Amino acid sequence: MPLEILLVLVVVGISGIGLMLHLTGRSRMRVLTHDLAWQDWLRHFPDDDVVDVTVSHDGHFALIRTKEVAGLLWSFGADTAARHLLDFDWLEHPEGFEILFHDFSIPRVIVRLDETERRHWRHLLDPV
């Protein structure tokens, strides 16, 4: 196949599919509830004993405390991603917190929290 035609097909194909998915509502982020966050955490870490779950007001972030260690669960497209808070940097951010995992597969997560939540989460994470 001529390279020019292949290039056009690829560019138009990817753009068209992306546009179609977005316009049909496939860009919506997963919204977490307390129970969903609990369930999703155990999906990622089935060996953990979850102690409590704190979900952010927008439903896109959850602080999970287990018997061993705390962790962060967040909406990742229509699904979730999760990491234990073991090897990370925790920075203040105008919207809440910025978490830098030392992990190339997760560059950074900006946790959007209001002022009350920010204080609460900081308190929950104090022992960490």
Next chain:
Amino acid sequence: MTEQVSFPDAVQWAVPFFIAAILVEFVWIAIKGRGGRYETRDALTSLIMGAGNIASGFLLGFIAYAFFMWLWQITPLDLGTSVPVIFICFVLDDLRYYWVHRFGHRIRWVWASHVNHHSSQHYNLTTALRQTWTYTFTFMMVVRAPLILLGFHPAMVLFVGGLNLIYQFWIHTEAIRKMPRWFEAVMNTPSHHRVHHGRNARYLDCNYAGVFIIWDKLFGTFVPEQESDKVDYGLVHNIGTFNPLRVAFHEWVSIWRDATQTGLSLRQRLAYCFAPPGYSHDGSRNNSNQIKAKHLARHPEDHGTPGFEGFSASRQNGLADRS
């Protein structure tokens, strides 16, 4: 020697079909309200990975081709290009695919290339196109050497390899539940391949087939899809990025970081590169056998069921996983 042998690049010619089939699957799911899920950024990442795979073929394909042509120069055998020879080549290349794919899950160096294909939490036709950019660096092209030394022309070997990949496109779907029983018995199908993409403990390290599922049955790696254990797609530790560069290279970066830690022996450094995924020198990670054993400790009722044959809750020192 057969000279001037030329075969089309089947994968490139299949691109319009790939796009059309994705549209059909999406519309089908939208109308029926079942049979899979689509998410914009996930699908775009998969499609860009597919485009990057073709681009990496343009940029790096000459390395494998030069190696194959060198083998072709030294082999005294030439089986020609008749239809039966092409068919035999296709079957033998599928056996080659099985082993390369199995190595791809059991040797971290090869897994670093293959991991991106498993990095989506979705399973639809775009997932099929979430292909590696770094296959050349795995040196798995050497597994094709016997075919060429046996007298199959390199162009033919690459052609049937392309057909193999095209076959595998359509099995990346939840829209097809089961094929007829005879077909499920011999061929790789959406059901068999869904299992391969599962991160459930039961489904780790199985169903490596490309076209013919018989290889898994022959070599003891076949696990049938279980109604009672819905496939959960993705990695044991799912990535948290849609950035194609991070998707393509994250495991290579992890290998580098692991192998260059201070205080390791040479053996430990090599193990971080070539042992099955999940290896760690301090036991802080789980390989697939350990994941299965832990699952059995939590769910003893699964003992002896498909995917757990020969495993026990006490068997912790296993070999591989999908980390």
